[in-house]
Amino acid sequence: MLYRSAKGGGKVVNFEQAILAGYAPDGGLYVPESLPEINVSQLNQWRDLSYKKLAFNILSLFIDLNIISSDDLKGLLDESYDTFEHEEVIPFYALKSYKKTYVMELFYGPTLSFKDIGMSFLVNLVNFFLKRNKQHLSAIVATTGDTGPAAAHFIAGKSNLDGWLLYPKDLITESQERQMTTLQYPNIHPVGVYNCPEGGDDLDVVINKLYRNKSFKKKLKLSSVNSLNWGRVMMQTVHYFYGYLKISKHTNHTVNIVVPSGAFGNLCAGGLARKMGLPIKNLIVANNKNACLHRLFNQGIFSKEPIHKTVSSAIDILIPINFWRYLYFCVDKNTKKIKNWMDTFEKTGKIVFDTNTYKAYSKGFLSLSISDEETLTTMKNLYEKEKYLLDPHGGVAMAAAKKLKETLRDDTLICLATAHPAKFPEIIEQIIKNKTLPKEATHPSIEDAKKRCQKSYTCDYTHLYESLINTMETNWELHHKNIK
Numbered sequence: 001m002l003y004r005s006a007k008g009g010g011k012v013v014n015f016e017q018a019i020l021a022g023y024a025p026d027g028g029l030y031v032p033e034s035l036p037e038i039n040v041s042q043l044n045q046w047r048d049l050s051y052k053k054l055a056f057n058i059l060s061l062f063i064d065l066n067i068i069s070s071d072d073l074k075g076l077l078d079e080s081y082d083t084f085e086h087e088e089v090i091p092f093y094a095l096k097s098y099k100k101t102y103v104m105e106l107f108y109g110p111t112l113s114f115k116d117i118g119m120s121f122l123v124n125l126v127n128f129f130l131k132r133n134k135q136h137l138s139a140i141v142a143t144t145g146d147t148g149p150a151a152a153h154f155i156a157g158k159s160n161l162d163g164w165l166l167y168p169k170d171l172i173t174e175s176q177e178r179q180m181t182t183l184q185y186p187n188i189h190p191v192g193v194y195n196c197p198e199g200g201d202d203l204d205v206v207i208n209k210l211y212r213n214k215s216f217k218k219k220l221k222l223s224s225v226n227s228l229n230w231g232r233v234m235m236q237t238v239h240y241f242y243g244y245l246k247i248s249k250h251t252n253h254t255v256n257i258v259v260p261s262g263a264f265g266n267l268c269a270g271g272l273a274r275k276m277g278l279p280i281k282n283l284i285v286a287n288n289k290n291a292c293l294h295r296l297f298n299q300g301i302f303s304k305e306p307i308h309k310t311v312s313s314a315i316d317i318l319i320p321i322n323f324w325r326y327l328y329f330c331v332d333k334n335t336k337k338i339k340n341w342m343d344t345f346e347k348t349g350k351i352v353f354d355t356n357t358y359k360a361y362s363k364g365f366l367s368l369s370i371s372d373e374e375t376l377t378t379m380k381n382l383y384e385k386e387k388y389l390l391d392p393h394g395g396v397a398m399a400a401a402k403k404l405k406e407t408l409r410d411d412t413l414i415c416l417a418t419a420h421p422a423k424f425p426e427i428i429e430q431i432i433k434n435k436t437l438p439k440e441a442t443h444p445s446i447e448d449a450k451k452r453c454q455k456s457y458t459c460d461y462t463h464l465y466e467s468l469i470n471t472m473e474t475n476w477e478l479h480h481k482n483i484k
């Protein structure tokens with residue numbers, strides 16, 4: 001299986017090159033040349049597989065065995081998912097107050113969010129390649145709160161990697177910040193950035209600029225483990241297969257999946273899983289007030305609007321970059337079209353799609369924009385009714401599910417809960433009347449991080465680009481110059 005830029009520039013590369021590069025050289029996102037197809041009998045054979053075994057089968061379709069042997073792939077999956085707290089990796093909760101509605105709990109990884117699912121495997125994979133090639137790589141990551149902790153956790157202590165984690169200071173929770181700043185490893189460098197005018201998206205602008213600095217990029221071997229990296233999206237296709245196979249009884253069973261969405265990395269994976277043959281009926285885009293995806297799926301308009309600060313801060317994202325990746329597969333892999341749209345969007349911040357394109361990409365998607373009030377009320381009701389506590393992102397998904405109940409009639413519904421409530425104690429306090437946080441809103445790892453000193457850089461957004469160049473370069477001179 002070969003990979004190319006969805007924008008059409010640069011060369012066709014193999015899996016390893018696509019993973020190590022992050023972005024394609026033309027600034028596009030890497031996509032597989034074609035999607036593997038899975039038929040019903042294959043699906044039925046996979047029905048009883050464990051998460052790891054299923055992952056092995058699906059990843060084998062994307063990765064040539066001459067790049068990673070099947071033993072190595074199994075080893076990487078063990079290394080990645082044996083750190084999860086739940087032995088099933090991803091458990092399900094059947095709601096009592098809603099019929100045929102299940103919560104897919106994606107937060108049993110070490111940093112308590114769904115980012116652990118893609119990041120654990122991607123970082124271990126990158127490190128595996130680097131070791132084999134005797135290379136060092138600087139991974140730079142922008143985070144709205146959960147990507148940074150996941151990247152930091154898995155990069156920590158890996159000799160062939162340095163992790164630079166940029167986050168908008170004061171726009172992530174203290175728990176999330178401490179997950180990065182209390183790690184005592186010399187290869188972890190959290191950078192809290194003041195005065196980001198538009199939140200986390202601003203950090204991507206600077207990262208893009210660093211990428212375009214060719215000599216710097218080459219010297220430090222700069223790459224990314226954000227969801228622009230194909231490895232994250234590929235890995236995230238697995239939980240759609242797993243969820244469908246766990247919850248459906250047979251392949252004619254109608255299942256809808258609701259996903260709290262920001263950068264569209266998670267849903268892009270769901271859309272691709274369906275294009276591969278997984279019979280999900282509707283994929284439901286649950287946006288908060290930052291409703292770029294809702295505008296796309298409801299009106300056919302891709303536009304950048306000012307940021308709103310919400311209770312579901314991990315999805316306060318203005319530009320869902322993985323939309324381009326999905327769109328590529330909806331327009332007959334027409335890289336010219338993708339390039340034109342991406343260039344136009346970069347210049348004008350707005351695209352109104354033609355009817356055919358809109359129909360092609362929105363097929364099988366429903367979308368909603370959920371207010372903070374709806375999110376909090378949904379969380380509160382669910383907790384009062386059945387003592388089940390969702391985090392605010394799961395809350396956005398559940399609020400969307402509730403609103404769509406009538407449209408979806410009696411269909412089975414899977415709601416993705418993407419973070420552990422312990423990451424958002426400030427929000428949980430708003431819905432719990434008595435002041436003590438319930439046990440479900442705490443976690444030993446979060447408590448432990450409260451009792452450690454924090455170590456991080458801080459920087460003002462105005463000087464972020466130069467500051468990163470200088471700081472990263474100095475670090476590299478000090479620690480890696482002599483590593484061959």
Ligand SMILES: *Cc1c(COP(=O)(O)O)cnc(C)c1O
Pocket residue numbers: 113114115145146147227260261262263264265266267314315393418419
């Ligand atoms: C990142 C994140 C999301 C959104 O995922 P995307 O792939 O960006 O759409 C949802 N919930 C939580 C808790 C997250 O950290």
